[in-house]
Amino acid sequence: MRLPDFEAWAMFAAVVEHRSFTDAARALSVSKATVSKAVTRLEQHLDTSLFSRTSRRLALTESGRRLADHAARILAEGAAAEEAARDETAVLAGTVRLGAPMTFGLIRVAPLLAQFMRDYPLVNVDLHLSDAHIDIIDMGLDATLRIADMPDSSLRARRLADVQIHIVAAPAYLATRGRPSHPSDLGAHDCLCYANAATPDTWKLNGPGEQHVAVQVRPRLLTNSGDAMLPALIGGLGIAMLPDFIIGAGLASGELEEILPEWRPPPLGVHLVTPPSRLRPARVDALLDFLARHHGC
Template identity: 85%
Template sequence: MRLPDFEAWAMFAAVVEHRSFTDAAKALSVSKATVSKAVTRLEQHLDTSLFSRTSRRLTLTESGKRLADNAARIMAEGQAAEEAARDETDELVGTVRLGAPMTFGLIRVAPLIAQFVKLHPGVDVDLHLSDARIDIIELGLDATLRIADMPDSSLRARKLADVQIHIVASPGYLAERGRPTHPSDLGNHDCLCYANAATPDTWRFAGPGQQTVAVQVRPRITVNSGEAMLPALTSGVGIAMLPDFIVGEAMARGELEEILVDWRPPAMGLHLVTPPSRLRPARVEALLDFLTTRHGC
C-alpha cells in the first residue's frame, strides 16, 4: 500500500493559503524549489493539475479548488496532533485565528479577547471581524462566531445562546407616522434594512396562534452594518429589526421603543462554528472554552 504524501499535501495547502509559492516557502522555512517539487509530485500522483501558473498570476484549477479543503484539513490536523502532544506539558503558545460579526465582535468579543491574552501571554489572537458570510476554511480560521439560523454543512456548529431580535423605532417617528399593530402595517412605513440578510426587504414574523407572516418593506436605508443604522434610527428615519446587543442600550435610554411585541422575527442564535475535524491545538480549545463559558457576554 502506498502511503499518502503528507508533506506534499501540506505544501499544497500552504501555497493555497499564501497564494504564492515564494510566500509559502518563507512560511515553511524551506526553499521555493522544495515547495514547487512537492506540489508537482502531488500533481503527478493525483494525475491532475492543481494550479494554473502564469508569469503574473497563480490560480487554482477546478481540481485544485475541490482538493484545497482536504489539503487544509490534512495540514491542520497534523499541526494539531503535534501541538496537542507538546501542549500536554508546555505553556500555551501560538496564534488563534477567530472570526466574529463586526458589531458583536466589537462590543462582546473584543473585551473577552483582551482578558484571554492576559491569562495566556504566549497566545496571540488574530481577530477577523466581518458581517459578511465568510468561509472559515478559505480564510484559515480556527473558529468563528455566527449569529444566524445555521444551515446544514460540513462545519461543526455549537449553539451558545439565543439572540433576541427587536422591531424598534424612535418615539418621534412613531408620534409622526403612527405605531404599527400588525406586521402588514409595515408596508406603509419607512424601514432600515440589513444588507447581509438573505432577503433584506422581506421581514418574516411568527405571531399569535402560530400564525406566520412575510412582509415586503420599503427600505429607506440599506446597510451592511446593524450598528450603522442607529443614527438614522434614533433620529426618526424609520423602523428597524435589530438584535438586543445593538439596540438594548438605546431602548433602555428611551431613544427607541419596541413595537409589534406579539410578533417575533425568526429565532436566531449565537453559534460557535469550527472546521469538521475534532482535533484542535490546545490553545484553540482554551480560547473556545473561554468564550463558551462566557457566552452570555
C-alpha cells in the first residue's frame, strides 16, 4: 500500500490558501521550488492538473477546486495533531483567523477580542468582518460567527445565542404615514430591506395563536448593510426589520419605535462555525471557548 504524499497535499493547501506559490513558500519557510515540485508531484500522482498557471494568474482547475477542501483538512489536522501532542502547559501562541458579520463584529465581537488578547498576550487575531456569506475553507479561517438559520453542511456549527429581530420605524414616519396594525398593512408602506436575506422583499412573521404570514413589501432602500439603513430609518423614510444589536440604541433613545410587537420574525441564531475537523490548534480552541462563555455580551 502506498502512503499518501502528505507533504505534497499540505503544500497544495498552502498554495490555495495564499493564492501564490511564492507566498506559500514564505509561509512554510521553504523555497518556491520545493513547493512547486511538491505540487507537480501530486499532480503527476493524481494524473490531473490542480492549477491553471499563466505569467499573471494562478487559478484552480475544476479538479483543484474539488480537492482543495480535502487538502485544507489534511494541513489543518496535521498542524492540530502536532499542537495537541505538545505539553498542555505550553504557552498558547500564534494567530487565529476569525470571521464575523460587520456590525455584530464591531459591537459584540471586537470588545471581546480586546479582552481575549489581554488574557492571551502571545495569541494574535486576524479578524475578517463581512456581511457576505463567506466560505471559511476558501478564506482560510479557523472559525466564523454567523447569524442565520444554519442549513445542513459539512461545517460544524454551535449555536451560542438567539438574536431578536424587531420591526421599527421613526416617530416622524409613523406620524406621516400611519402605524400598521397588521402585517398585511406593510405592503402599503415604504420599507428598508436587507439585501443578504434569502427573500429581501418578503418578510416572514410569526404572530398570536401560532399564526404565520409572509408579506410582500416594497423596498424603498435595499442594502447589504443594516447600519446603512439607520440614517434613512431614523430620518423617517421607511420601516425596517432589524436585529436588536443594530437598533437597540435607537429604541432606547426614542429615535425609533417598535411596531407590530406581537408579530416577530423567527429569532436567528448566533452560530460559531468551524471546519469539519474536530482537530484544532489549542489557541483556536481557547478563543472559541472564550467566545462561547461570553456569548451574552
